[in-house]
Amino acid sequence: MNRLEFLTTLKNTLEKGGLSSGDINDALSYYEEVFLDAGVSKEEETAASLGDPAEIAKGILADSGISVAPENTSYTNTNTVRSESTSSGATGLKIAIFILLFPVWFPIFATVSAILFALMVAAVSLVAAFAGAGVALLFESIPTLFRVPPAGVFMFGSGLFITGLFLGFAKMCFKNILPSLGRGIKAAARFITRPFRKGDANNG
Numbered sequence: 472m473n474r475l476e477f478l479t480t481l482k483n484t485l486e487k488g489g490l491s492s493g494d495i496n497d498a499l500s501y502y503e504e505v506f507l508d509a510g511v512s513k514e515e516e517t518a519a520s521l522g523d524p525a526e527i528a529k530g531i532l533a534d535s536g537i538s539v540a541p542e543n544t545s546y547t548n549t550n551t552v553r554s555e556s557t558s559s560g561a562t563g564l565k566i567a568i569f570i571l572l573f574p575v576w577f578p579i580f581a582t583v584s585a586i587l588f589a590l591m592v593a594a595v596s597l598v599a600a601f602a603g604a605g606v607a608l609l610f611e612s613i614p615t616l617f618r619v620p621p622a623g624v625f626m627f628g629s630g631l632f633i634t635g636l637f638l639g640f641a642k643m644c645f646k647n648i649l650p651s652l653g654r655g656i657k658a659a660a661r662f663i664t665r666p667f668r669k670g671d672a673n674n675g
Contacts, residue, residue, distance in 0.1 A: 484528035605634035
């Protein structure tokens with residue numbers, strides 16, 4: 472089973488169980504990040520280590536108060552005793568608390584986002600610096616080889632070394648560092664907007 476098959480089975484089971492779209496998206500995002508962190512080449516191994524996505528979905532449904540029938544064909548929501556007005560009131564309370572705590576969470580969110588963004592800019596700048604230095608040394612070494620051969624050889628070797636560092640760091644940066652920092656910002660934003668997304672799902 473690959474990543475797409477795992478996530479599709481998980482999503483279909485959660486939707487069949489009647490879980491809210493916000494909670495489904497949270498679960499899918501979590502397991503998608505697990506696969507991304509493991510790498511494309513290890514999708515089947517990761518899926519095997521996680522287990523049956525249908526069973527995982529049952530656990531998520533159970534945590535949300537939705538019980539699964541033994542025949543695995545129907546679901547019973549144990550939270551249906553709550554009226555729509557109560558649910559709406561709870562959502563309104565969450566949003567009110569969210570707004571009241573704005574002076575607390577917004578500076579934290581802004582600081583974390585700024586740090587992660589600064590790290591992304593620094594990583595890209597470092598890649599660009601390696602590239603510029605390596606290319607400059609390689610081009611400068613050509614005329615230097617004719618004027619001062621030892622210095623030209625040294626510059627050419629240094630250019631190759633820095634270019635190698637550039638290629639290695641660029642691969643690590645664009646494959647691991649930048650995606651991880653981007654997921655960090657996305658996770659922070661998803662956490663901050665969770666009350667609103669849940670409210671939309673419940674009202675829908």
